[in-house]
Amino acid sequence: YIKTMYELNMRYGWSKFIIVVPSIAIREGVYKSFQITQEHFTEDYGKKIRFFIYNSSQLTEIDRFASDNSLNVMIINAQAFNARGKDARRIYMKLDSFRSRRPIDVIAKTNPILIIDEPQSVEGKQTKENLKGFNPLFTLRYSATHKKDSLYNLIYRLDAMEAYNKKLVKKIAVKGIAQTGTTGTEGYLYLEGINLFKEKSPTANLGFEVKQAGGVKAVVRKIEIGHNLYDRSGSLEQYRDGFTVTNIDGRDNSVTFQNGTKLYA
Incomplete structure (x- = not known):
């Protein structure tokens, strides 16, 4: 989906993206992926993505996300806007340190494109409702194991044979089932x-x-x-x-x- 962001930015000028992940561990992994692929994509597209992990205490990052015209990505785990603890609720609070604004409102005004990483682990009933608060332009959902009842508007599928044909894997082992x-x-x-x-x-x-x-x-x-x-x-x-x-x-x-x-x- 990093390549997708670059393509959407190149073709349509869209520059605000939020990646929603199911856990802190996956959030850190996604952050690492941005780091190690940065040079590769900069060579291909001639620009860098500015990426950061959402932190309710680092409000200047949210301000910059909203005002900066370059390619911006916020990585956030679902607990950060779902949990009931005070720290998690800060995204919905008017904060003195944020000029009496709510972080969610500042983010929502950018109409970000939401990218859901592993939606089968993220999209519970409450999360789906809370995601509307980001006022997304649209949502892209990436998974190898989509739930059958929530697979809709399929754009692209990469199966084992196609991965082999594209030389993304060296070999595939087939277990026959009747x-x-x-x-x-x-x-x-x-x-x-x-x-x-x-x-x-x-x-x-x-x-x-x-x-x-x-x-x-x-x-x-x-x-x-x-x-x-x-x-x-x-x-x-x-x-x-x-x-x-x-x-x-x-x-x-x-x-x-x-x-x-x-x-x-």
Whole structure:
């Protein structure tokens, strides 16, 4: 997202950015990233980013952030405007040392672009509400593990294969998984592996859904030839038709069901 800031500044002149991170440790890591990439980006774009960590006691930094025309980035952890302690609340207080202004108001007047680092860890209900106080021009959210119910307006995705093709990583290791269906509606199945024995028939570690007191849950259970998933799932409808194990084959690591479904480890 540092490159994104430079590009947005170069193309549209936007210069106020706030990076919101979930913890102090990540905040320090982000700050370090700005330090070690500064020369690299200065060579590419011919200008430096002025970056700082928000501190309620260093109000001159906020003044400079608001008034300076160059590229400015404030790094702030969510606790700094979410927590209930007096120090955290200072962002919402009229401060004598800040000419009776509230830091949040000074920041909000700049209409900063918000960048959320690891939104799945940051964006709780209260945080989402509090982020509106920054009056952002818009918000960008960066994560490798977005929650499925909060993935919207996807602009860019970098998956493992693309990272390899772009030479961002030297190699990728692939773990093959065979799965049919998705949880909840279809016959979800996942074959973890086959167990072979000298004296008895092989068994399979099979993932499927089970009806429990708290709802339906995906589990991995040891399954033998003749086992019926309809019975073992607590009579879930998706396993009613022919999901009885007819064969467990150690030669190709597969499980076959009565209805013809064949699954590989």
